[in-house]
Amino acid sequence: MPFTKYMKTLREKGLKVTQQRLEILKFLDENRTHPTLDEVYNYMIKKFPSISKMTVYNVIDSMTVNGIINSVRFVNSTELRVDYDRDVHFHFLCKKCGMIYDVAGDFDVAKEMKSTGHKVDDYKVNIYGVCKKCLKKK
Numbered sequence: 090m091p092f093t094k095y096m097k098t099l100r101e102k103g104l105k106v107t108q109q110r111l112e113i114l115k116f117l118d119e120n121r122t123h124p125t126l127d128e129v130y131n132y133m134i135k136k137f138p139s140i141s142k143m144t145v146y147n148v149i150d151s152m153t154v155n156g157i158i159n160s161v162r163f164v165n166s167t168e169l170r171v172d173y174d175r176d177v178h179f180h181f182l183c184k185k186c187g188m189i190y191d192v193a194g195d196f197d198v199a200k201e202m203k204s205t206g207h208k209v210d211d212y213k214v215n216i217y218g219v220c221k222k223c224l225k226k227k
């Protein structure tokens with residue numbers, strides 16, 4: 090059963106297992122390129138011909154809020170990018186080609202924040218620049 094691990098994730102987070110959630114999780118797991126909402130929608134419409142973009146957005150949103158997936162929004166971009174990887178990592182956005190690279194986060198923000206008395210649940214770091222592929226093209 091290819092969906093078993095996604096079912097487990099949904100149940101662990103207390104979300105109802107639906108075919109739409111399972112399909113989106115499978116798509117994101119197999120496409121670790123931080124797909125846009127449009128890309129997820131284009132995949133979903135093949136499986137669910139009557140699905141609306143709003144529904145796809147809502148499914149993504151509910152899974153983001155419940156900590157199952159990660160949604161990323163970059164400054165200067167209204168475009169939502171969806172990330173299957175929930176582990177703490179940073180994103181490097183190439184301003185030339187728009188490619189998003191995962192960068193390992195090697196400092197513990199939660200630990201740093203402890204002295205402030207605030208409790209950190211989550212944090213996002215976005216790094217901007219030009220990727221090595223684009224630099225080579227010059």
Ligand SMILES: [Zn+2]
Nearest residue numbers: 183186220223
């Ligand atoms: Zn680039």
Ligand SMILES: [Zn+2]
Nearest residue numbers: 172174180191
């Ligand atoms: Zn990522």
